[in-house]
Amino acid sequence: xxxxxxxxxxxxxxxxxxxxxxxxxxxxxxxxxxxxxxxxxxxxxxxxxxxxxxxxxxxxxxxxxxxxxxxxxxxxxxxxxxxxxxxxxxxxxxxxxxxxxxxxxxxxxxxxxxxxxxxxxxxxxxxxxxxxxxxxxxxxxxxx
Numbered sequence: 001x002x003x004x005x006x007x008x009x010x011x012x013x014x015x016x017x018x019x020x021x022x023x024x025x026x027x028x029x030x031x032x033x034x035x036x037x038x039x040x041x042x043x044x045x046x047x048x049x050x051x052x053x054x055x056x057x058x059x060x061x062x063x064x065x066x067x068x069x070x071x072x073x074x075x076x077x078x079x080x081x082x083x084x085x086x087x088x089x090x091x092x093x094x095x096x097x098x099x100x101x102x103x104x105x106x107x108x109x110x111x112x113x114x115x116x117x118x119x120x121x122x123x124x125x126x127x128x129x130x131x132x133x134x135x136x137x138x139x140x141x142x143x144x
Contacts, residue, residue, distance in 0.1 A: 010082070099115055
């Protein structure tokens with residue numbers, strides 16, 4: 001059960017961080033002018049990615065180990081849900097990230113704001129996936 005609890009912890013941290021981004025950081029950055037918005041987004045994105053990517057991998061690995069150990073399908077579901085942000089990010093979010101990272105601060109304008117708005121909406125999928133993974137791991141950790 002230790003692997004399951006570790007998967008739960010990793011996914012809860014992932015989900016909490018993603019929730020914070022969508023419900024606190026993103027709305028706050030949208031109050032800034034376009035240049036300041038991009039200035040804040042760039043380092044916040046890099047730091048967030050450096051934290052959330054390993055959490056997803058760790059949650060997945062611990063979830064798979066827990067599933068292998070106790071054969072509870074909820075651990076498998078949780079493992080799939082916590083790693084699902086990786087392909088979502090690579091397929092859907094990465095083009096937006098790349099465009100924002102390539103934008104020079106002096107050229108930030110309404111198109112930049114529109115990209116950051118779009119980024120927030122697609123990032124919300126990561127929040128939902130993290131929440132679903134956490135719920136699955138929590139369910140699997142309950143005594144049955």
